[in-house]
Amino acid sequence: MTPMEMASFPILTAILASTIVGLLVIVFIPDGRDKLIKQVSLAFSAVGLALSVWVYLTYDVQKGGLQFVERYLWVKGLGIYWFNAVDGINAPMLLLTAVVLFTGVLTMWELEVRVKEFFAFMFLLVAGVYGVFMSMDLFWIFVWYDVSLFPMYPLIAIWGGTRKEYGGMKLTLYLLAGSALILPGIIYLWVQGGAGTFDLFELQRIGFTPQVQRVAFIMLYLGFGILAGVWPFHTWSPVGHVAAPTAVSMIHAGVLMKLGAYGILRLGMTLCPEGLGYWSELMALLATVGIVYGAFVGLAQTDLKYVIGYSSVSHMGIVGLGLSTMTVNGINGAVFQMFAHGVMTALLFSSVGYIYDKTHTKMIPELGGLSRTMPVASAFFIIAAFAGIGVPFMASFWAELLVFISAVKTYPVRGILAVSGLVVSALFMLRVVQKTFYGEKNEKWEHIPDVPLFLATPRIILVGTILFFGMFPRVMLDVIQSAVIPFVAGLSV
């Protein structure tokens, strides 16, 4: 491991604090001051965004390794540290979280029901997400992970839509089941490590026996895999996304599912490289099935949000496939895809959210011809759909390119199958676009105004992000790579 320099200013803690302080401020604003609450939320999410962008931009790619390190002993007996740091893998994730939170707050600008509680829960959720992404201590990763899980239930059950109690319950139960696998996995590693430390890198240096690694890896993989929407543990995701309110779907599909993949990468693959080697065939298989399967099931859906939910299953399969190749480019692509897919899904959900707010339906057969009445609002969705298809100059294209190259190299048959899934994903995205936005002008929606500039801001930001990283992939890939190359070198040792 490269020597760590402690950061002079705890900027990562500051990012985390931006959500927690924001949460407290929101809680103490009197009820009924909805406008103020929204402005405060926006301000605090903007602080988080600014700090994350700053961290991302000042991350020294040449030097690589951990930067902005904050490491203090917290509980001596158990070896728990307050240990936050950034490397090339979580820098994009922090950026993603910040972008999605900021745009999510903007997307919910027209919320009127229980505004205060909504934003409070949302900030709590995001505090957990930031915490997982920046922490390098197993204990804290688990704590933050659970912090990010439990606000989901109230957020879905109170502000949700279709079958909200069912969706919320299903999602919460699934994720808690995952959590119930992760905790024993972490404790198992702590016990087997024998050094009495939760520090990720100290544990990594211990080097577990292959036997331990196999057991621990499958527990961590399944536990985090549930959150990452790995087939066949994916069914909570479409149902949950459909039920959730727009911003929650954005955060959930955009960021929380990445949390799962990140967990597999950061915990499972870092600590148990041999376990990964043992289970990678299975990972690749499940991922490939997920890619193809998600696309096919997406083809049959009639609810816009279900379609997006299944596209997430398919796209997260690409992440899984990339991780399972254990090659530099596979993991590069997987991390890039995590970012790209996060932004893309956030955009999809944000667009659907606006359409749903105005038309009060998200059933594809009832919509149709929307392009005529709201061309700009439709354009956002169509752009996102193209990003989903993997059109060049969109961020996800590069990610898919790298993943598929490595996949065909490592697992030829599965790789080719996964590539063929692209045709189906094109088919189902275009089908949705055609049925929702094209066609005769629909009398029903004639009175609906097109999206005004302010409400379009979140989508403009997201589209900008997709296109920027699509045109200048090096801005992202160089950062990711600075962590992935040493990481993969560590795998093979």
Added chain:
Amino acid sequence: MMSLLKDPVLLAAALGTSLPFLSMAVILVFTRQNQRLSATISVGSVSVSLLSSLYLLITLYGAGAPVQYEFPWLLADDIVIPFGYLLDPLSLLMLTIVAVISFLVQVYSIGYMSGDPGFSRYYAFQSLFAWAMMSMVIAPSMLQLFIFWELVGLASYLLIGFYYEKWSASQAGKKAFVMTRLGDIGFFLGLIILVLGFGDLSIVRMNEAGQGHQIPQYLITISALLIFGGVMGKSAQFPLLTWLPDAMEGPTPVSALLHSATMVAAGVYMFSRIFPFYSMSPEAMALALAIGTVTMLLSSTMAMATYDLKQVWAYSTVSQLGFMVMGLAAGGYFAGVFHLTTHAGFKALLFLCSGIFIHEYHTNDFRIIGQQGGRKLMIPMVCMTVGALALSGIFPFSGFFSKEAILGVLANHPNKLWLGAGLVGALMTAYYTFRLIFFMLFPRGVAAAHGVHDAKGSGHGHDDHEGEHHGYIFWTMAVPVMILAGISVVLGFSQSSLESFLMGHGSVPAQLAASGGEGHAAAHDGHGIGHYALLIGAVTMALGGIFWAFMEFGRKGATQEGFLRAFPVVERLFAARWYMDAFLRAFLDKVIYSGLTNVFTRNDRRVIDGGIDGICFFTVAGGRLLSFLQSGMLQYNLLVMIVAVGFVVLYFLLA
């Protein structure tokens, strides 16, 4: 940045290719509301592209080695994806073609699209199309080519489905995108295999290594076959050809662009781009030859059975593309590229002429256009006839020279079957082309049609078109057409200079010729006695086709029914595109929708969710069962407690 300013060639290449992109962005973001400004920006940027491509062509005309610029676009471990420009004769020629046709089409569209509510959007997409195509053409590596290749697909999706309110249009756009995507999967896999096996996708190095036997033979064959999948999709080769006839749902200028210099040309261009590489695999060449031939013959038959003006040209495009692929696959590098060039000119011409008729008469049926006096529109009628003559391969129009070149290559092929097929194709082409022309020139039942026409109320001029015949709208459409007609007349005579340019020093095929490839030889061997026999044969075929069409449709008293009427089964077969669409539809419905999709969806609902719900159900049921103990009657609970304590006491007493 500094190097950009110091090097005029680089500046021209960068400016010419990226300006349309900027214009697209500006139009979409800022000037959507202002139609005039949008059109000005778009046409302005494409004219800069045109000028810079001409500048490049002139500057680099005699330059020996290809000029290449590369900047690292993406560095990922061992994969380097450069962004750059490769300026060699082939790319310069193609760049010029694309710029010329895009420019003319955009000028034409000012008239054709005037008054359309999506005018600005149209120009934005046109710019996107031009940018994608030009960047693809001068791509130095196959990956960059693939990236812009996909963008070309995207742009054509957007333009084919431009009238998105029409269901058939959005359907056609989707079909085009998905079918070409199907081919692209092959292309993509081919590239991946090549990256993994060879490690470099630079076009120049690929071709050199292929020629120099540095790539294992099996690798060349596999990747060439897979890459040909891309050609099949983009250039509408059998069996992925049916999207192209449907693509005429877009505005007619789009069809002109799509069918001549962009979309479909991309496939053939890519084929010729890696021709030296490709030609090292005889298996792949044989397959390409067979597919080209089948495509050409099938689509020619389809063209004989339709009455849709644009559809005839669409089928003829497919068939000419098949012809180009035949030429290339038979080893005729120059012949294929030359036919691509001439075809771009006359096919754009034919579509733009058709556009004027369609704009005027609001119908695609050439019988009706003929009956309503289409021939009175002198300029388009004459130009269209010029295009038709070129398409049929009549001297001195451009098609004659390029077809001759391809037939010459085919004649040198050991298997004369292909030559025969080529000649039959020439016959059919002339037949269906002039079937259309004669329908329009010598309409029957004019009187009856006049009645219909008058009933509509306004003599000749449809509503507001009366004043436009000499207004700017008409002329924005007529001038590009006349320019293209001029090009179609003279382009053929530039054969030898083009040939020396393309086959000259520094170009890829020069190396091919040096290493004894057959392409160069074939093009030159043509000038023997056999060549004249072939020449006569080909012209006879073309004239025969025209005569045949004249007998059936042109001469006085002709029935205008065609021989196909006598064979209704065959006619239905041709009109239904050999049931290829029906087959695809059935495949999609049976296998994709009600097959796999259905199975997977059911699995999701029943098996996975069912299993989970089952677990939940048993958990809840178990809880319910146990909850009977919790009667809520305080005293029963107490009783149970006491009895239990009694048992514990008993246990301790007895133990």
Added chain:
Amino acid sequence: MNSLNVYLTIGAALFSIGLLGVLQRRNLIGMLIAVELMLNGANVNFMAFNRFLAPDPTVGQIITLFVMGLAAAEAAIGLSIILALFRRLHSINIERAQQLRG
């Protein structure tokens, strides 16, 4: 007859009567009284053992005092619960209070 046995018998009798009352009475006040009986049965036992067997005579008395204090507190809380129940159900019959049924 040993006097300890007499006290123990009385204590057991009091406890059993109380237990029977708790289990059988439907009236909450009655149940409360029965609980007091049970506690006092226990108290009698404590005092008897304290008087006849214990080496340190104060322990049993202290516990008995505790139990009496506890009983007072229990009566106070119990009565307030009963009052609350009565407000809600307009009855102090235990059979009406079944809302915790599973």
